[in-house]
Amino acid sequence: MAGGTPIEITDPADPRIAEFTDIRERDLTGRHGQFIAEGTVVLSMLAKAQAAGGDVVAEKLLILKNRLAGLSELRERFPADIPVYIAEAPVLDAIAGFHLHRGVLALGRRLPPPDIAERIASLPNDALVLVGCGISNHDNIGSLFRNAAGFTADAVLLDETCCDPLYRKALRVSVGSVLTMPYGRQGSAEELLGALASAGFEIWALSPAGKVEIGAIAPGRRVALVMGTEGEGLPEAILNRFRSARIAQAPGLDSLNVGTASGIALYAIARAMGRLG
Amino acid sequence: MAGGTPIEITDPADPRIAEFTDIRERDLTGRHGQFIAEGTVVLSMLAKAQAAGGDVVAEKLLILKNRLAGLSELRERFPADIPVYIAEAPVLDAIAGFHLHRGVLALGRRLPPPDIAERIASLPNDALVLVGCGISNHDNIGSLFRNAAGFTADAVLLDETCCDPLYRKALRVSVGSVLTMPYGRQGSAEELLGALASAGFEIWALSPAGKVEIGAIAPGRRVALVMGTEGEGLPEAILNRFRSARIAQAPGLDSLNVGTASGIALYAIARAMGRLG
Numbered sequence: 001m002a003g004g005t006p007i008e009i010t011d012p013a014d015p016r017i018a019e020f021t022d023i024r025e026r027d028l029t030g031r032h033g034q035f036i037a038e039g040t041v042v043l044s045m046l047a048k049a050q051a052a053g054g055d056v057v058a059e060k061l062l063i064l065k066n067r068l069a070g071l072s073e074l075r076e077r078f079p080a081d082i083p084v085y086i087a088e089a090p091v092l093d094a095i096a097g098f099h100l101h102r103g104v105l106a107l108g109r110r111l112p113p114p115d116i117a118e119r120i121a122s123l124p125n126d127a128l129v130l131v132g133c134g135i136s137n138h139d140n141i142g143s144l145f146r147n148a149a150g151f152t153a154d155a156v157l158l159d160e161t162c163c164d165p166l167y168r169k170a171l172r173v174s175v176g177s178v179l180t181m182p183y184g185r186q187g188s189a190e191e192l193l194g195a196l197a198s199a200g201f202e203i204w205a206l207s208p209a210g211k212v213e214i215g216a217i218a219p220g221r222r223v224a225l226v227m228g229t230e231g232e233g234l235p236e237a238i239l240n241r242f243r244s245a246r247i248a249q250a251p252g253l254d255s256l257n258v259g260t261a262s263g264i265a266l267y268a269i270a271r272a273m274g275r276l277g
Numbered sequence: 278m279a280g281g282t283p284i285e286i287t288d289p290a291d292p293r294i295a296e297f298t299d300i301r302e303r304d305l306t307g308r309h310g311q312f313i314a315e316g317t318v319v320l321s322m323l324a325k326a327q328a329a330g331g332d333v334v335a336e337k338l339l340i341l342k343n344r345l346a347g348l349s350e351l352r353e354r355f356p357a358d359i360p361v362y363i364a365e366a367p368v369l370d371a372i373a374g375f376h377l378h379r380g381v382l383a384l385g386r387r388l389p390p391p392d393i394a395e396r397i398a399s400l401p402n403d404a405l406v407l408v409g410c411g412i413s414n415h416d417n418i419g420s421l422f423r424n425a426a427g428f429t430a431d432a433v434l435l436d437e438t439c440c441d442p443l444y445r446k447a448l449r450v451s452v453g454s455v456l457t458m459p460y461g462r463q464g465s466a467e468e469l470l471g472a473l474a475s476a477g478f479e480i481w482a483l484s485p486a487g488k489v490e491i492g493a494i495a496p497g498r499r500v501a502l503v504m505g506t507e508g509e510g511l512p513e514a515i516l517n518r519f520r521s522a523r524i525a526q527a528p529g530l531d532s533l534n535v536g537t538a539s540g541i542a543l544y545a546i547a548r549a550m551g552r553l554g
Binding site for chain 2: 143146147149150151152175177215247248249250253256257259260261263264267268271276277
């Protein structure tokens with residue numbers, strides 16, 4: 001079980017738990033691969049990803065004292081040498097900087113990811129990839145990963161203008177899928193899509209002005225589905241260079257939420273590719 | 278144009294704008310049909326719904342002083358007798374109780390809605406209705422309305438255990454669709470679905486254990502799609518009594534977000550009903 005005897009923290013400024021301080025604010029800054037995982041579901045995914053030899057490792061746990069007994073099963077899934085810190089609710093809230101009703105946190109670290117060209121080269125012959133361009137909203141990034149995992153995507157590839165999917169909120173909204181789904185975030189959208197096209201991927205850019213109805217696509221064996229931001233959508237250059245698909249909807253309304261749109265499109269394409277059984 | 282000369286507020290405790298104070302907290306309490314609309318998109322929908330003789334009226338506007346000039350077009354869409362209050366940023370933030378970066382608020386009121394039986398009786402012969410059961414998360418309620426509007430639903434009907442869609446955050450996530458979409462919130466799920474069945478609706482309950490794949494349904498002319506909560510899903514009694522549909526996905530994962538699931542199901546059904554052109 002992780003950590004043997006838990007260590008109680010009584011001073012919010014204790015250096016042993018310094019990485020957990022003010023996580024709401026510090027969340028928005030770079031962390032050299034470190035990230036905060038929150039809640040039992042995300043921590044389970046972290047333990048699972050680490051046990052599977054994935055790209056992530058847990059470095060320490062911080063748990064609300066009165067939840068400790070109920071979490072022994074979760075703790076058993078982490079390696080034995082990870083320290084486990086516990087704190088009473090007021091101390092925990094003072095550390096985190098807000099009321100932490102979930103009461104369970106982990107500090108994780110992502111190992112240096114492979115270069116995106118390597119990531120693409122390692123994809124199977126039959127592959128479905130979700131690509132995000134310019135998606136800066138943490139909830140939306142989290143939704144992309146949740147839906148990619150739900151609909152059997154092999155990887156999520158993000159251009160450099162997307163936000164980091166390891167932000168606490170993105171991680172939470174993804175229900176931890178960021179930790180188990182192979183992904184990369186590197187380069188411009190054009191570079192990314194060019195590399196995928198060179199690797200034999202059909203590129204389908206989703207847009208309200210797309211040419212083909214998403215439910216009518218007869219996809220090949222390698223498909224990349226491309227999502228842009230809600231406001232501006234994908235750049236013209238991308239829509240002109242690659243195939244484009246739309247999701248029919250009632251006229252005159254704001255377009256769909258990008259997370260929902262990704263779910264609809266992934267379901268349609270994964271089903272047409274015969275990936276959903 | 279709404280309000281003639283705007284009235285400047287300099288004291289956050291000014292009784293003329295009392296309804297806007299501490300909206301983050303008070304949001305969670307009943308308001309006798311009153312609600313707070315936030316941001317230009319939701320306010321546009323409010324003006325549109327009121328102009329169309331809908332169920333809602335705007336009672337007053339509160340605008341960040343330096344945004345006033347840029348919002349004259351929006352103001353023109355409201356009736357002339359609505360007072361417009363303005364305030365500098367620190368005053369506005371002190372009124373609302375948090376930093377209000379959108380800088381534009383309206384106090385609206387919903388007129389007493391028709392009884393749900395009356396609502397059902399007024400639906401057209403060809404009708405698609407979205408039903409929510411036990412959905413208490415404000416974001417999810419907002420998503421249901423956004424997707425219902427996006428995919429041509431005629432109404433959203435909620436059981437009494439759902440949260441009020443007029444909560445500020447639900448309204449915002451719905452992109453204002455709560456104000457234009459006919460809806461009701463009344464009675465138990467069983468009563469609601471019984472009334473729809475009596476009115477000739479095919480009831481399709483969405484569940485990970487559903488019997489028919491959502492994309493394979495050949496719907497009739499009147500369809501009610503039923504969504505439950507993410508955690509527990511729909512009660513057995515409902516799944517046993519009515520038809521059930523599933524959305525195929527990768528095994529072993531947490532189910533889809535309820536908003537995303539509603540989008541996928543509504544798109545599939547609205548398309549199969551020939552409603553999406």
